[in-house]
Amino acid sequence: MAFMFRAASVAIFLLLPVHAIVAQPASSQGFHSRARLISGGQQGDVWLAGIEITLDQGFKTYWRNPGDSGLPPRFDWAGSENVAGAEIRYPAPDRHEDAAGVAYVYGKKVVLPVLVRAKDGTKPVRLALAAEYGVCKDICIPARADLSLDLTAGGQDRATIAAALAKVPRPQALGAPSDLAVLSVEPMTQSKPAFSVTVRAPEGTKPSLFAEGPENWIVSTSVPDDANRFTVTVEDRPKEAAAAVPLRLTLVAGGQSVETEVSLDANGLPR
Template identity: 65%
Template sequence: MPIMLRTVPAAIFLILAVFPAFAQPPASSSWVQGLHSRARLISGETEGGRHLAGIEIALDSGYKTYWRTPGDSGLPPRFDWAGSENVADVEIRWPAPSRHEDPGGVSYVYEDSVVLPVLVTPKEAGKPVTLALSADYGICKDICIPAHAEMKATLSGKGPHQADIAKALAEVPRPQALGAKSEIAVESIERVAQDQPTFRVTVRAPAGTKPALFPEAPENWYLSASEPDDANRVTVTVEDRPKEASGPVPVRLTLVAGGKAIETQVSLDAGQQPR
């Protein structure tokens, strides 16, 4: 009996040392394989009391996934954090997308792979955060296919993917006022005709670059944007809107050019006149 009393603690110590995953979930989730894609949660450091994490989606060659606003077609991603522990708030930051045009229309996409930075505020500072994510997203080559993944990771502020998350954060459009004197800017917006819900947006971009404008309005509104003309003017059209809609209606214009991205907030008044 004395021998057993001496060896049991040693056995427990050996089990915990060899299988630390029993103590807590890993700092990053394993890849979840889906059709032509895979996804995982990654973790970084702690900044300003918030944990940095990321949703990483890798795609098979030739496939795309969609930005928060998919464009003419596609599925906007949906993220459910209901199973998380010690989480007060989750904020997703969106790196700038690319404009993709095919016979189905214009879509706003990420190609090859993307990391969506996630800023997590804990309920109790100093304690580990368990981040649980149920993710639904679309992937596309010729047609759009829904994908689903369930992921879980523990955030302690010492995650191994800080560099990847920081790189993605650097690609998030920065807020900028209308008409800002900057190398890349939304210079002005004006109504094309009083009887048409169409606007002309003039943008500034570095010489030799081709700007892309991504307009967004509230849920159930749909805005389309043309490619810029030779004077860097983009035509934005209100294709659909709720019948009961009235102003002012917030509109976010994301501009991407030359590897840089900004976003400018404007609004439409009761007569759909831009302000």
Template identity: 60%
Template sequence: MTTTFRIVISAFFVALSSITAFGQSLPASTSAQGFHSQVQLLSGGKLGETWLAGIAITLDPGFKTYWRNPGESGLPPSFDWSASENVADIEVQWPAPERHEDAAGVAYVYSREVTLPVVVKPKVADKPVKLALTVDYGICKDICIPAHADLARPLTASGPDRAAIDGAMGRVPRRRALGDPGDPAVLSVQPKTGADAALTVSVRAQDGARAVLFAEAPENWYVSVTPDGERNRFTLTIEDRPKDASGPVPLVLTLVAGDKAVETQVSLDGDSLSR
């Protein structure tokens, strides 16, 4: 997908967001009904010195929303926590997505429902924490429409939604080094013979599991991933990059195999060769 087309898509979503935001805002609550979707702010109690929360998005049949990297088209969720109270840091975690391909290209999506775990570090440990979230996200079936919700929730020690949050955390890819001995694993990233700006990524998956690979590059880098014709091997193509790019350039590879997923960070030289 060209950079120009990406800019057009972004402008389209910004314009639609402005339209949906026009008018009187409603008081924030723990849940909100959106376009063919519902969003809920969950409370999961304490985990050591942090609090657990979650963002649960439920979708009508046939609709999907997007991962942190939407792929070739779509709108990734954005979060504004600035009105929260007694919060020093917030980390949103991302369960592994699905790969969806249609006439618009390849997108990385969630269908039916997804819970994004949230780890909250308080400013003062013994004072109450209240989350206030403004979330914008894309909902897509035949066309993609932006949705918006304002949510708020005090976090309590009882953590009524802990089971749902723990289940979602179990689907967040585990961080693993290149060549990790476990299954699944990203084994190697090598220049592809006879191809410019392309790499061969070799992976390992547990017996019988189909491997799916997702790649994320820095801003203004665009990459694509396709199966390489052999089991557990993929071609990663650098579709576009800054003219003055120089290494090392971080690249995050997320490998999904069955019900397991891992995340591996590698580096590229500015000339797109593996480091």
């Protein structure tokens, strides 16, 4: 009788869906941090989700571009079900400077909104995420979290995700007539390719500028020469660069943020 019971149990186990056997939790404790998947329900033809990383006091994690030091986050959705795409949006970071250089970071807690598109809108959507992110205080330690979550119409974290989306820099053209704007980009004469970036920021605020080149381009941003002018230097670039290279400039001040794309030539100077 015991043998028959064990045999029946094995048979039931083998009939279970794969995700029921290997399902990961929606949250995971890591090195001085906790990662969690959250859901915000449907909005039009997309599902709203989020990656929430909570950090212990004094620790930080990194933006999509970590700056001079640190580990960029890596997110793999390969194990998800009925997912055509998962687009991560990044709220604007803070600038942190220490002996290791300038880093672009989040502290305390960050929510990265995720816009999820289903392959088939009539079927359930299940997210499975393998996340890798750096957690740093004095030194940087890689953390990993394997998470999963079924997206449902309830979306109990919708307000949290909406608040995070409001912190994502909005796209804006060069020279836009708003109170926060990247106004101009002008080449400079230096030993390395460099250019000055003039910005406009609300009175009484202290703007920060984050510059991102394409893969294998390394760029740095100085503190402002004056209240509204930064120097961006191309520290390194591929020997055979394209004739037109996109550079993304993220400007942050007074709780607002915008994102402006400009074009560089193969020598790293504005076109």
